[in-house]
Amino acid sequence: MNDISKRISALSKEQIKVEVSPARPPEKSNEIYSAEINGEVWVCERPKYHFSILDQSLWSETFLKEGELLFDKVGLTVFDKSGLWWSKQKLGSKSLVRYFLDHPSHYLSAMADHYKDVLALLEILKEVNQSLDDEKSLSTNLRKMARCYQLFYRYPHTIFWVSDELIYQFRTFLMKYLDKKIANIYLTQFLTAEMTKEVISNGYGEKLIIGNPDSRGALYASDTAPIIFYRRPKFFHSFDQDMDIVEEMAKGKLTKEELKDFFSFRMIVPVAVQVNEEAQYIESQMLSSHTSFLIKKISERLKKSPDELEQMSFEEIIDLLERK
Amino acid sequence: MKQLTGMCVSVGEAEGVLKKYQEGVEYTKDDIVVVDIWVTKNVALLKNAGAVLSSKGGLTCHASIIAREFGIPGMVSVKGINEIPEGTKIKVDAAAEEVTVL
Numbered sequence: 070m071n072d073i074s075k076r077i078s079a080l081s082k083e084q085i086k087v088e089v090s091p092a093r094p095p096e097k098s099n100e101i102y103s104a105e106i107n108g109e110v111w112v113c114e115r116p117k118y119h120f121s122i123l124d125q126s127l128w129s130e131t132f133l134k135e136g137e138l139l140f141d142k143v144g145l146t147v148f149d150k151s152g153l154w155w156s157k158q159k160l161g162s163k164s165l166v167r168y169f170l171d172h173p174s175h176y177l178s179a180m181a182d183h184y185k186d187v188l189a190l191l192e193i194l195k196e197v198n199q200s201l202d203d204e205k206s207l208s209t210n211l212r213k214m215a216r217c218y219q220l221f222y223r224y225p226h227t228i229f230w231v232s233d234e235l236i237y238q239f240r241t242f243l244m245k246y247l248d249k250k251i252a253n254i255y256l257t258q259f260l261t262a263e264m265t266k267e268v269i270s271n272g273y274g275e276k277l278i279i280g281n282p283d284s285r286g287a288l289y290a291s292d293t294a295p296i297i298f299y300r301r302p303k304f305f306h307s308f309d310q311d312m313d314i315v316e317e318m319a320k321g322k323l324t325k326e327e328l329k330d331f332f333s334f335r336m337i338v339p340v341a342v343q344v345n346e347e348a349q350y351i352e353s354q355m356l357s358s359h360t361s362f363l364i365k366k367i368s369e370r371l372k373k374s375p376d377e378l379e380q381m382s383f384e385e386i387i388d389l390l391e392r393k
Numbered sequence: 394m395k396q397l398t399g400m401c402v403s404v405g406e407a408e409g410v411l412k413k414y415q416e417g418v419e420y421t422k423d424d425i426v427v428v429d430i431w432v433t434k435n436v437a438l439l440k441n442a443g444a445v446l447s448s449k450g451g452l453t454c455h456a457s458i459i460a461r462e463f464g465i466p467g468m469v470s471v472k473g474i475n476e477i478p479e480g481t482k483i484k485v486d487a488a489a490e491e492v493t494v495l
């Protein structure tokens with residue numbers, strides 16, 4: 070743990086401010102923690118999602134570096150000793166939403182970069198769990214899973230934290246200037262995802278099992294058989310009422326800034342919904358199902374339970390496999 | 394007529410009889426189904442229902458997205474819906490965020 074991790078880990082309950090976000094319902098963990106360290110505010114937007122040692126080792130190589138990707142700044146994210154991840158406010162949901170409304174093309178290019186990563190990880194995933202005869206093949210497969218996670222988690226804040234806050238702000242914005250019915254009819258068109266269509270058309274919707282809602286770790290969907298499915302997202306959308314809405318917005322006497330925000334919302338909300346929905350399926354069904362299956366095989370070979378293996382890094386597990 | 398409000402997650406209108414969700418039951422367009430927990434599995438089984446309502450859940454819940462894909466009118470955070478007895482005639486206008494007890 071670095072110095073910031075240690076300081077955050079040492080915080081008392083009284084030093085942590087708890088705020089409830091209106092963007093998420095209570096069932097989905099809507100608390101946001103914040104604390105001041107060395108005059109800077111750090112936030113934890115998913116205080117129920119504790120990542121194990123295995124989880125952190127599988128993906129922290131890229132998970133902790135999103136600040137560098139987006140802003141060319143290091144050290145914006147850390148894990149605390151309980152596996153919660155904390156970020157500087159710059160990567161908090163409200164700050165990121167404001168940033169992407171001001172820079173919508175940056176959002177779109179980041180998500181295009183993420184799309185490229187998803188295609189790459191799906192190719193690797195097709196090779197995983199094909200042949201698990203010995204320690205060497207188990208070790209090779211675990212390295213491949215680590216690579217999949219490192220590709221998947223290059224933009225975790227942008228994909229997982231931005232979506233709810235962005236949609237909440239967009240809804241609030243539309244409700245301010247439009248009749249409620251018109252706002253809801255327009256908004257709900259944004260909130261569909263190609264990946265969900267794939268789930269439904271293949272009948273997965275009735276088979277996919279929801280794991281522990283308080284977990285998002287690698288072994289989240291431990292009872293789901295390894296599965297791969299995908300339908301690429303749509304980056305460009307046309308909605309029938311677009312010009313009617315623009316006319317209504319103009320009548321509502323928006324300021325220049327508000328009109329700019331409307332067009333930013335218009336561009337990025339549909340993409341945010343899709344990448345978020347897609348990411349939840351990839352994370353909770355595909356990556357987790359493959360990792361869980363593999364860890365069970367490793368567990369049998371090493372005679373350690375999956376719970377024990379969760380408390381080890383993937384490098385330690387590979388070391389044990391390769392020493393046998 | 395008593396009117397309840399909530400948040401629209403999927404547009405559409407429906408009129409029917411209020412039923413509390415039960416696993417394994419096949420619902421029809423005449424059923425306005427109240428689900429206790431807004432999770433994906435429940436929603437997928439409700440694809441033939443007239444509308445689905447819940448006192449919980451959110452706009453961006455995975456289940457809300459599935460409701461939209463199925464074209465099921467849906468509302469969440471409907472205060473007081475759990476107190477309405479089964480068998481009550483209900484009208485739902487999800488886009489207007491209105492649930493009317495007839």
